Amino acid sequence: MNEAPTPTLSVRDLRIEFAAAERGATVKAVDGVSFDIFKGETFGLIGESGSGKTTIGRAVVHLVEPTAGVILHDGVDPATLSSREFRAARRAWQIVFQDPNAALNPRSTILTSVMEPLAVAGVGSAEERRVAAVQAMARVGLPDEIGARYPHQLSGGQKQRVVIARTLTMKPELIVCDEVVAALDMSIRGDVLNLFAELQRELGLTYLFITHDLSVVSHISDRIAVAYLGRLVELGPAEAVTEAPIHPYTRALLSAEPAPLPSHMRTGARILLEGEIPSPINPPSGCYFRTRCGHAVDLCVHRAPDWREIARGHWAACHFAEQFRDEETAASAEAGAKHQGG
């Protein structure tokens, strides 16, 4: 048997706390999260707002200091690097945010914005930086003449391409994409998602793809992790998580996604959750999901479920995960039999 490759990114028991507005209180934005991402993979991270997705993404590119836990890049803990080594290494870990307007200076030309990170890092001569910027723009499908324009003269999709081009000048290996298409109109989301896929194929990029849009994440991801109140509740191959979800929260999330289908093609009863995501300042005891879970019993109040592998490569944290897995298997076997019989 081959030895497993070293993950591009390893996150181990990551915890991040912030001081809350209320005096003395702390927000556990990330509360013990572990996962690996392998080279060339797209790892989708979904969950409702406040579940800690952005904070995890920012920690991965070292924009926020973990309270506890480690983040390894190719097996190396950046904390062991000298500050010079760290500055050079971190160029390979980039993040792209939702709002391209916030990322671009309205008074700088597009070309200046694309060259900026290289200039800040002091890479190459002015001419070399210009050439690199123009190449990166070509790479994302922006013609040369756009370089002379200002952000307000571009469409949302074009601005997001500019931000991606700027990221590419750093020759990244890992890109955290935080809601990168959320601000774009549906007619052009496809364009930007296609661009990410194409860049991945050609440059071997690895993505941590953060979104609350289930249709987007299920379309582009190899594996998907589901976050709830700063913890992961499920992680597995994209097909398994979207088609045979184990955790009650994942099931509710998937069933809540409105399907753009005519009435006769719509299937499955909706699991309506009661209430809203509790405050991370004062999370529930035991299983964090228990206040909204239709399956909660006494045990869930008193004990947090273990994070464990339920099926090959498919992890979940629920006391009844094995039972839910077996039900899911039986249901799909039945559906398969029906299909064969009919």
Added chain:
Amino acid sequence: MSISFAMAGGRQEATRDVTFSVSPGERIGVVGESGCGKTITGLSLLRLLPEDVAHISGRLDFMGVDLATCGQEELRGIRGRRIGMIFQEPMSALDPVFTVGEQIAEGLRAHGNMSRAEARDRALEALRSVGIAAPEKRYHAYPHQLSGGMRQRVMIAGAMVCNPQLLIADEPTTALDVTVQAQILELLRDLSDRGNMALLFITHDLGVVAETCTRMLTMYAGEIVEDADVDAALEHPLHPYTSGLLRALPRLSARRSALPSIPGRVPVLGQMPAGCRFRQRCPFAVDGCERPQALLDAGNGRRVRCWRFGDLALPGVAA
């Protein structure tokens, strides 16, 4: 109805010939890209556009009253009472210095002569009916003390408390999480079914329309380009723009395949092309599309703004 704005370069037409009707109990979804005129169409129905710059021409007939020309007095009797409105960002519509209960009760008292106690009871009942637990406690909460989903429910409670005959909802769930969105959509469907309330639901989310509405109006560059039953529009769109929007949905393409998109962008105000406004982006454009396009009757109560609709067999979601 057409809406135009006075702008630096002269008067610009933002919507043109927007004609539709909505019946009691009907739920119409208005879809289209950003800037195509959805919000201003909704606002115009209540004359909430800035009157100094915005000019509305045409008729807005609400049960025999022309909302475009009726007096302020008559308008006040209808606005918030017989026609309710909820907005995308509830924070901007709620007053930060009053508790949410007081705001709903005040709204009631402004419209009918009602005692303080009676208004309070009705407000509590309205909060309960939108699924707010412990309404007696929430009554005294200020808007900033509530979550986004809770604020949106308060807005809906405020709009519903007068039992409006028509509710205009502009992206009421866009800022919410899907599990909370599902609760709000269920609530709106239920209120419309039970109270026979008509709903004009503005959104860019076709899934939301499919689950909530009975009819779908597709807008493009200030015009209605298609009007059809939701199921018909989803399965057999007649306008190339509707079809393009449906095909761009990720859910429906095979995993990791390239997603179709609609190249180009919506023309901006003041630069509307003559003839079909979708022409530059339409894969089916031919000679003849440079002529102005009327909203044609396509049978079975459907309308479409494309003279080629009979020749094109366009893919919908099922294709």
